[in-house]
Amino acid sequence: MGESLNERKAFYQELTRKIRILIIIVSFFPMILTTGTLFYRFNLTYTDKIQAHISELVQKHTQNIDTFLLEKLGNIRFVARxxxxxxxxxxxxxxxxxxxxxxxxxxxxxxxxxxxxxxxxxxxxxxxxxxxxxxxxxxxxxxxxxxxxxxxxxxxxxxxxxxxxxxxxxxxxxxxxxxxxxxxxxxFNSLVGNIHIGETGIAFIINGKGQLQTKTDVGLHPPIIASMLGLSSDNKNKTVFAKKQDASGNRYLCVISKLKNIDWLMVFRQDIDDAFHDLWKTQMLTLVILVFGCMAILFVAFTLPRNIVTLISSADKKSDVMNKQVIESGKLATIGELAAGIAHEINNPVAIMVEEAGWIEDLLEEEDLNGAENLDEFIRALHQINTQGKRCKEITHKLLSFARKTDSTINDVQINDAVREIVSLTAQMARYNNVAIETKLTQGIPYIRISPSELQQVILNLINNAIDAMEKSGGTIQIETNISKIEKNHLVISIEDNGPGIPKDNLDRIFDPFFTTKAVGKGTGLGLSICYGIIQKMKGKIDVYSQVGIGTKFRIWIPFQEALTEMTDNDTDYHTTDKENRYEEN
Amino acid sequence: MKKIKLLLVDDEKAFLDTITKRLEKREVTVSAVYSGKDALVELENNKTIEAVVLDVKMPGMDGIQTLVEIKKEFPLVEVIMLTGHATVETAIDGMKMGAFDYLMKPCDIDVLVSKVEAAVEKKRQHEEKITEARIREITERRV
Missing domain, CATH: 3.30.450.20 (PAS domain)
Structure with a gap:
């Protein structure tokens, strides 16, 4: 047992691990792929955009300065004329x-x-x-x-x-x-100095020798400016882009454009950190989201499988319990069958014994034993054999009926027919005991899906109890069937007698197993307990109402399906016809 | 009352022998057979048999089958079922097939005798009615 428990634990751990890995792979792969692709494409596009923007700006200003110089030159040439x-x-x-x-x-x-x-x-x-x-x-x-x-x-x-x-x-x-x-x-300086982008974006002009032609706020090292000279392109309309790093490790962007009329270069310089600030902010946000996403996935990957496996294990446990119950009920059924077999086998020998005792009785009557000393004892002993034989018979019959309980084939049952059948069976016995059975069966009660033999057992038990209760006085048993007004979709069977009633102290215990008020050897105390079990199994209810000296009333509710109602509605009208059958006492 | 002629059918020999002796002591002429087949043969040979007490559980031809056969061949003969179990179903089945009544083993000899008497009474009334009907038919034909 312990070993299988360990095995199961290992299995659950393995299951947890597998689900976890699956979740991680299935979630991570698309997320990282998507984020990566977006990240890369966005980066590319945005960089192009920024470069195009700066380039255009620089070009425009270059043109402005060109125009300015040309104009001033024109002015002086005009004056010169x-x-x-x-x-x-x-x-x-x-x-x-x-x-x-x-x-x-x-x-x-x-x-x-x-x-x-x-x-x-x-x-x-x-x-x-x-x-x-x-x-x-x-x-x-x-x-x-x-x-x-x-x-x-x-x-x-x-x-x-x-x-x-x-x-x-x-x-x-x-x-x-x-x-x-x-x-x-x-x-002139203000023309160039006005170019500002972001926090660090500045523009300046250098001449062909790399000397600054405008004032700048930022200190520029001559070697840096010299390096820019090499970048100038021959094409006068194009700007040149370069990414550079200065002595202190600052990376910056450098855009160079050549002036047309003079050997000067327009240079725009901006720290890369500054130029791509927005892009990096977005990238950072993406990364943060990615990290949070990953954390969420990890969280789910660690908690979800555990929960699922807990559910599975509890379901497994439940099914284990169910299996045990099935085995248990199977065992009971087997015991029932065994009991039935034994009961039947014992019944015949007992019958023979009783008959033999009876035969001796018969013979004793014939013999001339009047003088015999022990005649009375013989007769008493034979009577005792007879009585005990009958007791055996009762026990075997009980055993057989207990075994029959396992025969619970479900059928569509019309309750009125079932009641009529049972009443006809008990009519004889009722007659012997001076008891009348009246039935008041409402027509059109829907069919119910139950085991007919179980229902018979219940009703028979209740009728027999009522007859037993009224053995001395005689009386009336009234059996009623109806559609319940209290419980929705239930029918109700009530079995009422006008016998001595059940004392209050006993009323709470009558459904307990082995509770009986009958003399020792007369009752087993199982009848009502079995009834209770059967009704429970039918998902029904049974209750009892009793008053000492007036009578006892048992009511049974059994559920029916809605769909079955219509079937019977068509051919019978169930509000008006109250049919009464009366089995009169002879 | 004319002496009753009864056929007992049961595979349990000891039971059958004793009950035969006891019934004969009570002014009943009893033939005893140990199977359904023998019962049918006995009924064929001895037309004076008025009632049958039939055990339900027997090897070979069981009580119900025998009952059906008896009712088919000898419809006037009344049958009382004797059952070892208290199965209501078997009893109901028997009644449906035309059995007069049923009894549970072991049964009180007096109850058995009274049941048999009632069955024979019914059978004799039946026969009387049939005879009367025949006589009427014959007389009417003459007129």
Missing amino acids: YFDTIQQTPTEFLQQHLAVLKSEYGDVFTDLGLVNSTGIQFAYEGPFKFENADYSKAEWFVKAKDKPFYISDVFAGLRGHPHFIIAVKVGSNGTDYTLRSTINFGS
């Missing part, structure tokens, strides 16, 4: 045009100056005193010499703070001059 030394002095000319430029474009142009071919600024108009300044050594002058116009890099120059120069060649009276104008660095 009107240069004429004959009508005005150069200073007057500069004064007039700077005023026009300032009124048109605000503070963009700081000053205007005219430089002759030797690099001496012979005319100047502006906030500084740069008349006769010598630019012959200045880088911009050297470079501008051979070109019709030139835009310089940003430099500190004579004034000591960063600016850049637009220089345009003018010719007057066969002499070449250079018209130069200083662009206000602040207004």
